[in-house]
Amino acid sequence: MKQLGVCVVGLGFVGGQAHAPSVNKIKNAKLVAVCDMNDKLASKFSEKYGCKKYLSVKDALRDPEIEAAIIAVPTPFHFDVAMSFIKAKKHVLLEMPLGVSLAQSKKIVAAARKAKVTLMPSLNFRFAPIYQEVKRMIEKDKVLGKGPAAIHYREYISANLLAAQWPPTSWAWDKKRSGGPLFTLSVWSIDLFRWLLNADLKQLHAVAENHKLPKYGGTHGYMGYAVMEFTNGTIVSGQYSGGVCKNQTLVQMELIGENTNILTAVDTHTIKLNSDEVHETVKKIEVSGPKVWGHYQEVEHFVDCVLKGKQPRITPEDGLIATEAGEKIARMYRQL
Ligand SMILES: NC(=O)c1ccc[n+]([C@@H]2O[C@H](COP(=O)([O-])OP(=O)(O)OC[C@H]3O[C@@H](n4cnc5c(N)ncnc54)[C@H](O)[C@@H]3O)[C@@H](O)[C@H]2O)c1
Numbered sequence: 588m589k590q591l592g593v594c595v596v597g598l599g600f601v602g603g604q605a606h607a608p609s610v611n612k613i614k615n616a617k618l619v620a621v622c623d624m625n626d627k628l629a630s631k632f633s634e635k636y637g638c639k640k641y642l643s644v645k646d647a648l649r650d651p652e653i654e655a656a657i658i659a660v661p662t663p664f665h666f667d668v669a670m671s672f673i674k675a676k677k678h679v680l681l682e683m684p685l686g687v688s689l690a691q692s693k694k695i696v697a698a699a700r701k702a703k704v705t706l707m708p709s710l711n712f713r714f715a716p717i718y719q720e721v722k723r724m725i726e727k728d729k730v731l732g733k734g735p736a737a738i739h740y741r742e743y744i745s746a747n748l749l750a751a752q753w754p755p756t757s758w759a760w761d762k763k764r765s766g767g768p769l770f771t772l773s774v775w776s777i778d779l780f781r782w783l784l785n786a787d788l789k790q791l792h793a794v795a796e797n798h799k800l801p802k803y804g805g806t807h808g809y810m811g812y813a814v815m816e817f818t819n820g821t822i823v824s825g826q827y828s829g830g831v832c833k834n835q836t837l838v839q840m841e842l843i844g845e846n847t848n849i850l851t852a853v854d855t856h857t858i859k860l861n862s863d864e865v866h867e868t869v870k871k872i873e874v875s876g877p878k879v880w881g882h883y884q885e886v887e888h889f890v891d892c893v894l895k896g897k898q899p900r901i902t903p904e905d906g907l908i909a910t911e912a913g914e915k916i917a918r919m920y921r922q923l
Contacts, residue, residue, distance in 0.1 A: 589894060591615060593610045593619060593656070595657045596668060598625070606886060615891065620641055620653060621633050622644060644668050657680045661759070662758070670695065679705070681695070681906070685906045707899040708909070710774070713779065715881035716881070738822075740776055746808065746830045750800070769827055786817040788908070788912055791815045791915050793811060793814075793919045795919040798830070809828070839851065848860060855879045855880065
């Protein structure tokens with residue numbers, strides 16, 4: 588069986604915890620190398636997976652065994668790193684947002700088109716089993732009648748988790764360098780709404796506030812709200828709140844059907860359906876590891892498409908649309 592030679596670039600939160608273990612398990616992929624400027628991390632993962640390690644992109648580019656790169660470096664470095672791999676004719680699965688701005692993201696997309704390599708944005712929510720099941724229940728079981736009239740989505744990240752992942756000096760807080768946290772975090776849900784509704788974003792309005800969290804080493808808290816209308820008429824409110832009390836990290840999506848039913852996806856493992864007839868039906872989603880948020884499935888799809896010369900289901904344009912919407916929300920973020 589032909590295996591695609593893959594290098595995971597950036598071994599932090601998502602590269603190290605989700606992408607590298609996924610590539611390692613996918614049959615038609617071979618984790619040829621890992622790359623991170625942090626030698627400790629690069630050594631740890633190259634030992635764990637028995638693959639080569641590179642401390643710089645320049646060295647990784649010279650490796651002919653690397654046919655594709657999964658790029659999970661901080662957003663401010665996406666442009667340089669992605670452009671280098673694309674110019675070297677390597678296929679790229681690029682973390683989101685694609686670049687730090689829409690203009691920069693468009694350049695990455697144009698370069699991939701010119702080089703005739705596959706560029707797939709990492710919009711993993713579409714592959715998460717819980718959202719796949721929500722989509723199936725709406726489209727096949729018609730649990731919301733003609734569909735959702737409204738969606739309320741909220742993403743709560745607890746302050747202790749935020750401080751551990753993004754200390755005050757992190758790239759994520761610097762609006763000039765990275766677009767700020769609301770840009771970084773809103774792109775996946777916006778893409779999720781487009782995919783669930785088979786519709787495009789018609790209008791979006793956002794407000795946000797920021798504050799410091801002295802109890803958590805001065806890391807930043809934020810509360811961002813976006814109200815959206817989609818071309819099919821569904822209205823969506825998205826609430827992105829970073830800095831809630833301990834253990835209250837929660838992603839929840841409530842979909843209100845035009846038939847009065849309410850479908851709720853609670854985090855990653857529980858779906859509830861409320862109706863006039865049955866107060867509540869609860870469905871559990873059995874999944875674990877990097878499949879929970881769809882990372883494994885998206886890498887599997889990327890690898891399969893590259894090997895078969897097919898266009899992935901998630902296109903560079905999907906990445907640009909989510910990036911543009913994320914930019915509108917992020918405009919409201921005030922630099923602390
Ligand atoms: N899809 C998802 O679920 C998801 C979740 C979180 C973050 N993200 C995105 O993934 C990207 C990375 O976020 P993170 O939270 O994992 O970041 P992180 O800060 O935890 O890790 C980034 C890693 O990249 C390394 N690095 C930085 N510059 C490099 C370079 N030039 N060459 C090689 N290595 C380099 C760092 O040493 C670090 O280990 C961001 O774009 C973010 O928006 C995606």
